[in-house]
Amino acid sequence: MIDKKIIDELVQVLGKDNVLTSKAERICYSYDATQQSFLPEVVLQPGSAEEIALIMKLANRERIPVFPRGAGSGFTGGSLPTKGGIVLCTEQMDQILEIDEENLVATVEPGVVTERFQKAVEKVGLFYPPDPASLKFSTLGGNVAECAGGPRCVKYGVTKDFIIGLEVVTPTGDIITTGGPTMKGVVGYDLTKLLCGSEGTLGIITRIVIKLLPLPQAKKTMLVLFDSIDGAAQAVSAITRNKIIPTTLEFMDGRTIECVRQATDLDLPETAQAVLIIEVDGDREFLDKQVNSIAEIIKPLGVVETRIATTPEESEALWQIRRSVSASLRKVNPDKFNEDICVPRSKVPEMIRKVDAIADKYQIPIVNFGHAGDGNIHVNIMVNRKVSGDIMKAEGAIKAVFKAALELGGTMSGEHGVGIAKAPYIPLEITPAAAEYMKAIKKALDPNNILNPGKIFLDSPEN
Amino acid sequence: MAKLKKLEDYRDEIERCVKCGACRAHCPAFDAERREGRVARGKIALASSILEGEVGLEPKVLEDLSQCLLCGSCCAGCPNKVHTEDIVAAARRQIAKERGLSTFGKGVATVLGRPKLMNLLAKSGGSLSSLLFKKLPKDSGLHLRFPAPYLEKGRTLPPITAKPFRERVPEVIPGDSQQPTVLFFTGCGINYMYPAVGEAFLKALKFLGVTVIIPKDQACCGLPAVSAGATKTIESLADQNLAAINRHNFEYIVTACASCNSGLGNIYAEMGDEFEEMSAKVMDIFVFLVKHGLAEKLEALPKAEQRIKVTYHDPCHLRNQGITKEPRQILKALPQVEFVEMPDAGTCCGLGGTYSVYHYEHTKRIAARKAGNVASSGADLVATDCPGCIMQLQDGINHAEGTQRALHILELLAEALPE
Numbered sequence: 001m002i003d004k005k006i007i008d009e010l011v012q013v014l015g016k017d018n019v020l021t022s023k024a025e026r027i028c029y030s031y032d033a034t035q036q037s038f039l040p041e042v043v044l045q046p047g048s049a050e051e052i053a054l055i056m057k058l059a060n061r062e063r064i065p066v067f068p069r070g071a072g073s074g075f076t077g078g079s080l081p082t083k084g085g086i087v088l089c090t091e092q093m094d095q096i097l098e099i100d101e102e103n104l105v106a107t108v109e110p111g112v113v114t115e116r117f118q119k120a121v122e123k124v125g126l127f128y129p130p131d132p133a134s135l136k137f138s139t140l141g142g143n144v145a146e147c148a149g150g151p152r153c154v155k156y157g158v159t160k161d162f163i164i165g166l167e168v169v170t171p172t173g174d175i176i177t178t179g180g181p182t183m184k185g186v187v188g189y190d191l192t193k194l195l196c197g198s199e200g201t202l203g204i205i206t207r208i209v210i211k212l213l214p215l216p217q218a219k220k221t222m223l224v225l226f227d228s229i230d231g232a233a234q235a236v237s238a239i240t241r242n243k244i245i246p247t248t249l250e251f252m253d254g255r256t257i258e259c260v261r262q263a264t265d266l267d268l269p270e271t272a273q274a275v276l277i278i279e280v281d282g283d284r285e286f287l288d289k290q291v292n293s294i295a296e297i298i299k300p301l302g303v304v305e306t307r308i309a310t311t312p313e314e315s316e317a318l319w320q321i322r323r324s325v326s327a328s329l330r331k332v333n334p335d336k337f338n339e340d341i342c343v344p345r346s347k348v349p350e351m352i353r354k355v356d357a358i359a360d361k362y363q364i365p366i367v368n369f370g371h372a373g374d375g376n377i378h379v380n381i382m383v384n385r386k387v388s389g390d391i392m393k394a395e396g397a398i399k400a401v402f403k404a405a406l407e408l409g410g411t412m413s414g415e416h417g418v419g420i421a422k423a424p425y426i427p428l429e430i431t432p433a434a435a436e437y438m439k440a441i442k443k444a445l446d447p448n449n450i451l452n453p454g455k456i457f458l459d460s461p462e463n
Numbered sequence: 464m465a466k467l468k469k470l471e472d473y474r475d476e477i478e479r480c481v482k483c484g485a486c487r488a489h490c491p492a493f494d495a496e497r498r499e500g501r502v503a504r505g506k507i508a509l510a511s512s513i514l515e516g517e518v519g520l521e522p523k524v525l526e527d528l529s530q531c532l533l534c535g536s537c538c539a540g541c542p543n544k545v546h547t548e549d550i551v552a553a554a555r556r557q558i559a560k561e562r563g564l565s566t567f568g569k570g571v572a573t574v575l576g577r578p579k580l581m582n583l584l585a586k587s588g589g590s591l592s593s594l595l596f597k598k599l600p601k602d603s604g605l606h607l608r609f610p611a612p613y614l615e616k617g618r619t620l621p622p623i624t625a626k627p628f629r630e631r632v633p634e635v636i637p638g639d640s641q642q643p644t645v646l647f648f649t650g651c652g653i654n655y656m657y658p659a660v661g662e663a664f665l666k667a668l669k670f671l672g673v674t675v676i677i678p679k680d681q682a683c684c685g686l687p688a689v690s691a692g693a694t695k696t697i698e699s700l701a702d703q704n705l706a707a708i709n710r711h712n713f714e715y716i717v718t719a720c721a722s723c724n725s726g727l728g729n730i731y732a733e734m735g736d737e738f739e740e741m742s743a744k745v746m747d748i749f750v751f752l753v754k755h756g757l758a759e760k761l762e763a764l765p766k767a768e769q770r771i772k773v774t775y776h777d778p779c780h781l782r783n784q785g786i787t788k789e790p791r792q793i794l795k796a797l798p799q800v801e802f803v804e805m806p807d808a809g810t811c812c813g814l815g816g817t818y819s820v821y822h823y824e825h826t827k828r829i830a831a832r833k834a835g836n837v838a839s840s841g842a843d844l845v846a847t848d849c850p851g852c853i854m855q856l857q858d859g860i861n862h863a864e865g866t867q868r869a870l871h872i873l874e875l876l877a878e879a880l881p882e
Contacts, residue, residue, distance in 0.1 A: 024523035027512050028499035033483045037508075072499070073484035091497055115488070136488035326542045334479070 002041045002085075006062060010044060013054050018045040018092070029087045032072040032079050034421055035335075040067065040081035045092045049167060049175050049206035052088065056173035056204070059086060059450050066451055068200040070110065070142030073134045075338055076419030078146060078199045082454050088204065090141050096120055097207070104212045105164070105181045110141025110205045114148075117210075127215040129156035132415070141205045147197030149415030151248035154373030155281075156213070158415065160196035165209030168195060171202070171446035181209055194441075199417050200452040202445055216281035219247060220291050221315040223307045224298060225272035229253055231302030232274035233349035236372045238297050239278075240345070244290060249373025250277040250322055253352055256329075256367045263328035266321050272304050276372065277322055279315075325369055332365050333382035337394050341405035342414030345375040354404040355379055362397040364390070376414035402428055418456045426457060465701035465734040467694055470553040471514060480507045480545045489540035491811045492530050492818070494832075495825040500527035503537035503547035510554050520558050528554050530822060532815025533690055534779035555692030564693055576696050578682050619861045621656045621854060628658035634679055636665060639672030643714040645751070646676045648704075650723035651683050652850025660850065663877035664719050664748060670880050671755055680707040684726030690816025701731050701738070708741055716741065719748045719873055721778030721849035729784070747781060748873065749789040749848060761796035761879065770801040773875065774842035776833070776856060777809040778849035790848050794872055797879050805840035807832075814855035830859025837867050846872045 010019045020026065020043035031037040041064075046052045059066045065085035072079050081087050094111035101124055108117060114135040118128050131150035132138060138148070144166070149158045165179035168191075178191040195203055226232040232251055239246065252260070254273040261268045268275075280290045295306055309315035329336060343351045352368055355377075359366040370378035381397050383390040402412045402425050412422055412429050426435065439457060443449075453459065486503035487493060493502040500509065500523070509527055512518045533548040541547075559565075628649055638644075645668065653661045668675050685700035704727070708716065718724040728745035731738040752758070775791055787809070795802045813819060813829030837845045837860065845856055845867055856869035 022521065022523040023518050024509060024512075024521060024527065025500060027508050027518065028505040028527070031482045031504075031508065033481065035482050071484055071487060072482075073487075094497075113488075134484065137484050137486075327544070330543060335481075 002062075002064060006058070006064075007042065009058060010042065010055070013051055013058075014044060014046055018047070019043075020045070026087075029069065029072070029089065030081065032069075032074050032077060034075060034077045034080070034419070036077055036080060036420075038081045039084065040087040041084050043087045043089060045089050047092050049169055052169040052204050052206060053173045053175050055086070055088060056169055056171065056450070060172055060448050063448060064450070065453050066204075068141075068145070068204050068452060070139035070145070071113070071134070071137050073138045074142065074146060074419065075340075075416040076146075076413070076421040078417055078419040078452070078455060079142070080420065082420060090204070090206070091139065093141075093206065094139075099124060099126070099212075100181070101126070103181060104214075106210045106212055107181075108140055108208050108210065110139060110144070110208060112140050114138055114140055114143055121212055122215055125215050126212040128162065128210060128212055129153070130159045130162060140208055140210075144196055144205055144208055145198065145200045146417045147415070149371070149374075149376065151250055151279075151371055153376075153415075154249050154371065155245045155247045160193055162211050163192055163196050163208060164211050166192055166195055166205055167207035168203035168205055171448075171451035175206070176203075177207075179209065183211070197417065199419060199455050201442060201455055202451070204451070216247075216283075218284045218287055219279055219281035219315075220287040221277065221279045221309045221318050222291055222294065223309075223318040223321065224276045224278065225269065225304040225306075226274040226276070227271055227302040227304050229274045229352050230349045232276050232372070233346075233352075234301050235276060235298040236348065237346055238301065239294055240373075242293070242297050244280075244294060244297075246278050246294070246373065247281045248277065248279040249371065250369070251275060251348075251372035252322065252325065252369040253367065255365070256325055256369045259328040259332055259367060260321060260324055263331045264324050266324065268321070269304060275321065277318060322369075329367060329380055329382060332367070333384045333390075335383050335385045337381040337383065337398060338416075339379045339381070339398060339401060339412075340370070340376060340414045340416045341379060341401060341410055341412060342374065342376040343405055343408045343410030345373065347408040347410065348372055348375055348377065351375075351377060351405065351408055351410070354408075355401060358397050358400045358404065362393045362400070364393045364397055366397065366401075371414075374414070375410065399425065399428075420455060423454075423456060423458045465698040465705075465731070465738070467556065467698060467734055468549075468553060470510065470550070470557045473510070473550045473553050474514065476546060476550060477507055477511050477514070479543045480504060480541075480547075481543060482508075483542065485540055485542055486537035486547070489536045491534065491536060491813060491829045492532055492815075492822075492825065495822075495828045496530075501530045503541070503545070506531060506547060506551055506554075507545070510550050513554065513557070520562055525558060525562075528558065529817070530825070532779070532811050532813065532818045534811035534815060535783040536779065536811055539783065552689050552692070555690070556694045557692075559692035560694065564691065576699060578680075619858050621857070623655055624658050626658075628654045628661040629677060629679055629681075631658065632661070632665065632677055634677055636669070636675045636677075638669065638674040642672040642674065643755075644674040644676065644712065645715045645717045646678065646708060646711055646713040648681060648684070648708075648716050648718050648723055648727060648745075649677065650718065650720035650850065652720055652722075652854070657850050657853065657871065660719060660871040660873050663871070663873035664717075666877045666880055667748075667752065667757070667873060668717075671752075671757065673755075676711050676713055678707045678711065682707070684723040686722045686726045686730070687816050689726070689730060690818070697730075698734070701734055705731075705738060705741060714744070715751060716745045717748050717751050718745065719848065719871065720851070721747070721780035722851055725780035725784065747786055747789065747848065749793050750786060753789045753792050758792045758796045761793065761798065764798045764879070767799045770799055771844060772803050772840075772842045773800045773844045773846050774803050774805040774837060774840040775808060775872075776805075776812060776837075776845055776847040776852055776869075778847055778852045779811050781848060782809050790846075790872055793876060794846060797875055799879060800875060803840045803842050805836045805842065805845075807836055812852045812855040812859070814851050819855070826855075827859070827862060830855060831863055834859040834863035834865055838863070838865055843867055844875075845869050846875060848872055 029043045067081040069079035091111040093109040097107040132148040252275040365382040499505040685697040688696040732742035813826040819826040
């Protein structure tokens with residue numbers, strides 16, 4: 001229970017405007033993209049690491065749970081205040097502190113929106129590749145906490161591959177820094193990597209040091225329609241085998257194409273059972289050559305049609321097909337569970353076949369699209385929450401999908417994280433010994449279980 | 464009788480929001496102050512909580528619901544195309560019904576509902592320059608139309624005309640019998656503030672030989688009342704306009720104001736079956752002109768040697784209907800114009816009905832960004848298709864100490880046409 005005395009103390013630290021207590025304000029911080037909702041007792045909007053440290057000390061003293069939040073756009077409930085308590089929103093800390101063009105390093109606060117940062121570095125000819133679908137509104141703090149991915153990760157890697165240093169407020173209220181602006185550094189444990197993807201359970205990120213790349217000169221997009229999912233999958237392996245790593249290798253399966261065909265007037269022939277959108281980037285003169293060799297390599301694999309964009313407008317038109325997927329799916333069923341399993345890329349066709357079998361078994365529509373290049377498949381289980389039994393069917397199907405991915409040497413989540421949505425399934429993937437190893441870290445750093453409790457691992461009974 | 468939908472009629476629309484947060488990238492009000500209650504997702508959560516009885520109409524709820532421009536930018540960027548602007552307007556009507564209209568809402572409702580009072584107010588203001596306007600005594604009736612918060616915070620306004628446009632022109636201006644007949648729905652902006660735009664409208668249609676009817680008894684479309692949540696005012700204005708319009712025979716109702724176009728074409732269409740036929744005839748002036756071949760005629764004219772750089776601002780109420788090409792098409796075809804595109808031409812100017820009255824400080828922030836975009840385009844003029852936007856764009860430019868002028872495309876068109 002947060003009483004008036006505690007609120008007064010918080011107001012003293014943060015100022016009245018940054019302590020939100022009315023029900024209306026709390027409702028607005030009760031949800032995220034999982035569509036679940038938990039009402040916090042108070043929402044705090046701190047402006048500095050020092051303020052956050054004071055909040056964490058107070059929270060430990062009073063045993064109040066604290067739930068860090070960026071833009072609240074996560075798919076697994078990482079920012080949901082499942083036990084009430086405090087929502088700690090880092091959105092006000094939104095300054096790009098430095099873009100160091102000499103060392104190709106930038107320093108930012110956690111509330112900076114990803115796209116804003118990308119545009120800022122691109123202005124000076126630099127490049128921050130991670131591109132989660134939410135990049136126009138999600139924050140870098142959230143991206144680091146969840147280790148966000150995106151289509152370009154095939155070539156460039158995920159968020160953690162670009163984070164070289166952090167400033168963090170620990171669960172007990174100390175301010176520490178990890179890593180730093182150097183490209184190398186092996187002194188002590190690599191806490192930066194540990195904190196990336198720790199889903200706000202081990203610390204609150206207050207400053208991020210980011211490694212940048214030179215901005216590629218140009219990019220080129222092609223869209224290839226295949227007569228089977230196997231053809232598309234073999235194309236992915238064939239391209240990689242020929243030592244070409246495209247920037248993105250997005251795919252859509254037959255069911256996805258069917259949805260888009262029904263919902264839009266985009267030109268997708270009936271014979272197409274799979275689509276690959278391939279983008280390459282680099283020096284301009286090099287790109288035509290690369291696109292042509294890709295077209296040669298995939299030719300024997302059941303290609304129905306190849307479309308190569310020659311202008312940015314044509315490229316945009318090709319991407320339009322991929323972008324219309326989300327809205328098109330709603331025509332199948334109004335609600336969806338968006339899982340993001342990842343398998344070794346050679347196993348993609350086998351995984352799709354397994355998902356099709358699961359869809360048949362549970363009598364529920366499942367459509368697959370996503371990042372074929374790194375085996376990260378978005379498995380969308382389409383349901384209608386208002387139809388009784390749909391949710392139960394979906395839960396059965398989700399578990400079956402996870403098991404299938406694990407059997408193929410994959411993982412339950414490539415980029416969305418565990419949060420509360422996947423927490424019940426953790427024992428499927430992580431052995432008891434490994435889980436204990438992780439929990440020991442959490443317990444040592446957060447003895448009172450104050451910071452984002454109940455995330456990743458369900459609370460054990462003694463809590 | 465016209466009948467508007469209630470908040471509970473939007474239950475399905477509210478449920479279609481999946482809380483993904485995409486609206487955060489598109490909302491000008493959220494951009495001005497980054498709090499979740501400012502953005503569509505938060506407002507939908509509040510509307511849902513009102514329906515479920517979880518929150519009452521407490522001050523924080525009213526504050527957040529007032530922080531919406533009803534511009535529809537969120538809907539344009541929403542993967543599920545949820546119409547938050549309709550949900551917020553319905554919520555405001557419910558607030559007005561339960562709490563009474565706010566002071567400003569009352570002012571709007573009183574004046575808009577009584578054209579004679581509006582004419583009187585306009586006349587008494589006609590001799591005043593915008594500078595004098597600022598010094599009006601507090602008890603002046605003009606504050607009803609442009610209430611205190613507008614003026615006290617340094618807003619610059621165009622002067623109010625002494626003789627409203629509709630009093631200057633005959634009710635019917637006959638044209639060529641081979642050409643269609645259109646009904647000109649002028650709206651308040653043209654009638655009271657920008658009569659020159661009305662004159663330019665007539666000149667353009669005369670050039671095409673079109674017969675124009677300008678009903679004297681047409682009233683305000685009611686859009687400012689939609690923003691204020693004044694249900695009865697909107698409904699009675701709709702009935703009044705329907706009666707005024709139905710007295711005439713014509714092929715199209717043409718507007719030169721994006722807000723009126725959306726009011727008559729979209730909002731009325733949902734108010735009852737009797738509006739269906741009328742709403743279907745509503746057409747924007749540039750859609751009409753392009754359809755009747757004016758773009759080709761203009762392109763055939765020799766280009767001027769010294770051309771003036773002009774950029775275009777998309778009014779929300781046209782952009783939301785997908786009308787973005789035709790105004791540009793006419794603008795680009797003008798012999799004296801060199802068209803330049805500005806960044807983010809489609810983002811809201813920040814007027815948003817009552818928004819700019821309650822939240823002028825935020826409006827100024829949105830307008831400053833817009834003024835920056837106009838400047839960066841290198842244009843000397845920013846042309847648009849809505850008197851409200853013209854007023855707001857000019858105010859933003861004035862505050863940014865810019866030299867550009869905001870005007871209606873029709874004014875440029877009239878220059879290019881023979882006398």
